[in-house]
Amino acid sequence: MRVDGSKAQVDFGEGVLREVNVTLVDAKVGDYVLVHAGYAIETVDEKEALETLRLWNEILTAGKQ
Amino acid sequence: MAEKLRFRDPELAKTIAQQIRKIAPKDETVKFCHVCGTHEWTITHYGLRSLLPKNVEVIAGPGCPVCIVPAAEIDEAVQLAKKGVVVTCFGDALRVPGSEMSLLEAKAEGADVRVVYGVSDAVEMARREPDKQFTFFAMGFETTAPSTAVEALGNPPENFSFLVSHRLIPPAMELLLGVGDLHISGFIAPGHVSVIIGLRPYELFPRVYRMPTVVAGFEPVDVLMSIYMLLKQLSDGAARLENEYSRIVKWEGNTRALDMMNKAFAVTGGNWRGIGRLPDSALKLRDELVAFDAREKFGVHVEQGKDILLGCECHLVIIGKIKPDECPMFMKACRPAKPVGACMVSSEGTCRVWAKTAAH
Numbered sequence: 316m317r318v319d320g321s322k323a324q325v326d327f328g329e330g331v332l333r334e335v336n337v338t339l340v341d342a343k344v345g346d347y348v349l350v351h352a353g354y355a356i357e358t359v360d361e362k363e364a365l366e367t368l369r370l371w372n373e374i375l376t377a378g379k380q
Numbered sequence: 381m382a383e384k385l386r387f388r389d390p391e392l393a394k395t396i397a398q399q400i401r402k403i404a405p406k407d408e409t410v411k412f413c414h415v416c417g418t419h420e421w422t423i424t425h426y427g428l429r430s431l432l433p434k435n436v437e438v439i440a441g442p443g444c445p446v447c448i449v450p451a452a453e454i455d456e457a458v459q460l461a462k463k464g465v466v467v468t469c470f471g472d473a474l475r476v477p478g479s480e481m482s483l484l485e486a487k488a489e490g491a492d493v494r495v496v497y498g499v500s501d502a503v504e505m506a507r508r509e510p511d512k513q514f515t516f517f518a519m520g521f522e523t524t525a526p527s528t529a530v531e532a533l534g535n536p537p538e539n540f541s542f543l544v545s546h547r548l549i550p551p552a553m554e555l556l557l558g559v560g561d562l563h564i565s566g567f568i569a570p571g572h573v574s575v576i577i578g579l580r581p582y583e584l585f586p587r588v589y590r591m592p593t594v595v596a597g598f599e600p601v602d603v604l605m606s607i608y609m610l611l612k613q614l615s616d617g618a619a620r621l622e623n624e625y626s627r628i629v630k631w632e633g634n635t636r637a638l639d640m641m642n643k644a645f646a647v648t649g650g651n652w653r654g655i656g657r658l659p660d661s662a663l664k665l666r667d668e669l670v671a672f673d674a675r676e677k678f679g680v681h682v683e684q685g686k687d688i689l690l691g692c693e694c695h696l697v698i699i700g701k702i703k704p705d706e707c708p709m710f711m712k713a714c715r716p717a718k719p720v721g722a723c724m725v726s727s728e729g730t731c732r733v734w735a736k737t738a739a740h
Contacts, residue, residue: 336500338530339637349575349628352470352520353498354527356637357575357628364627368386371605375395 318344325350387599396604397431403611409435411563412610413700415553416443416570417728418598424733426600438607439700442552442655443570445520446472446726447698449545450651451685454478457517457543459680461491466509467543468502469517471495472726475719479686483517499531506540515541515674521549522576525663526637529644532669541674544664547650549573550581551661557589559699566592566610568603571625576641578633579621586619597625644669653687653722654695694721697730704734711738 317324323342325335327350335348337355342348348355386392404410414420420440423429429438442448455478461467467483474484474495487493492512496502499516506514518528525546532542549570556562569582574595585591592613596606606624613620623629643666650662665673675681688695692714693707704710704723714720716735723729 336498336527336530338534339526339634339640349572351523351572352527353500354530356523356526356572357634360627367624367627368392371392371396375392375399 318342323348323355325355387597387601389601392601393431393604396601396608400431400436400604400608400611401433403608403615404433404436405614407435409437410565410611410614411437411439412566412568412607413439413441413556413562413564414443414568414570414596415441415549415556416568416573417445417726417730417733418572419443419568419570419596419603420730420733421728422598422600422603424737428600428603431604432607436607436611438568439564439703440697440730441556441700442652442698444698444723444726444728444730445524445547446470446476447694447722447729448547448552448652448655449473449476449519449722450653451477451479451687452651452682453543453545453685454482455480455682455685456675456680457483457515458486458491459682460515460543460674460678461486461493463678463680464492465513465515465541465674465678466492466494466505467515467517468494468496468505470519472728473517473519475725476722477689477719477725499527503531503536503540506537510537510539513539513541513678515543518542518544518546520546521570521573522546522641523572525641525645526576526634529637529640532644532665532672533640536672541672541677542665543674544645546645546663547652548647548661548663550577551658552652552655553582553585555655555658556699557585557591559701562700564591565614566594568606568610569593569595571595571597571602571629574623574625574629574633576634576637578629578638579623579631580633582621586621590619592619594622595625595629597628652698654698689720692721694723694731697721697723704731705738707731711735 323337347359349357502516585593594606645663696702723731
């Protein structure tokens with residue numbers, strides 16, 4: 316939601332906002348981050364997530380035939 | 381993003397479960413091992429074992445970073461607290477039994493022990509109260525170690541130190557392969573450790589041990605898919621390293637985090653509760669940072685502690701040799717409200733995870 320040096324304001328959903336340390340990642344406003352004990356440890360790749368689901372569906376449909 | 385992503389979709393889960401039944405071997409038993417408390421939680425909470433054929437087992441290895449911290453290191457924290465140092469720790473660490481007492485019991489006797497959400501909160505406390513000494517009890521696997529590294533390298537205040545109890549997962553996985561009658565057929569590798577370390581440290585499992593290995597995420601569909609992928613490898617007669625959790629885990633891991641870990645820590649041998657000493661499985665602060673090493677700063681060194689109480693089977697639960705309900709104490713003498721062994725304390729402990737569902 317806001318990045319300020321090593322600190323960022325992160326929306327955890329359902330109204331929970333918390334300051335998180337982003338030293339370990341390249342995060343910009345609007346990114347999804349994986350947070351562990353107050354530190355963002357990775358950004359989440361939405362394209363890769365959708366691609367994963369698409370591939371699974373493909374594999375599973377192939378298995379059905 | 382949530383609406384588009386279906387990692388908890390029951391229909392998708394059902395399809396995967398069907399495919400699992402289709403490719404699972406018909407007679408021989410296969411046993412997959414995960415090494416992550418959160419995987420155990422997903423599997424137990426969503427009842428995933430009930431979706432698998434009877435001959436496909438999933439067991440829990442040493443995946444709880446709090447459970448495997450030896451009593452000697454809890455004793456060191458208790459000693460620090462009794463010396464008047466403010467000991468900050470994760471909530472899970474509070475009730476883990478030491479040889480004589482837990483940190484919670486030390487607190488009850490008047491020691492200043494405080495739970496923090498992360499190490500940065502502990503550093504901030506130390507800055508706010510410069511007339512007191514603070515130490516952070518740094519537990520956790522590779523997922524947590526980078527945050528300790530960031531603070532250790534980030535000029536912590538003079539009244540701050542670290543009691544480092546970090547451990548590394550790949551050496552523990554390798555140990556499991558040496559446990560004679562465990563007969564593991566594949567590894568479900570931990571997603572959030574892998575976020576940091578990437579896939580390379582697992583390469584030896586398929587290559588040297590012919591052990592199928594799949595890095596998996598934590599939604600129910602992730603775990604089912606990883607089981608499907610492992611079964612597929614077995615039916616192909618192959619042993620590969622695969623990444624089910626590619627939306628977060630990169631092959632090379634988080635290089636920035638690895639770099640900071642490497643700058644802050646040296647790899648050393650370490651004791652694991654219920655397991656013993658494993659070479660190259662623990663982290664300690666590098667010599668340049670010795671001023672922030674609580675053990676050196678306050679001369680606190682405990683070599684040997686009382687890890688397992690008589691009758692407690694934590695040492696067998698930790699390596700997946702027995703299930704929690706095979707321990708005679710489970711939900712009798714040992715319960716979440718009054719844990720005997722470390723596996724019943726942490727929310728990631730296998731016994732603690734099972735207790736939650738056993739109660740219903």
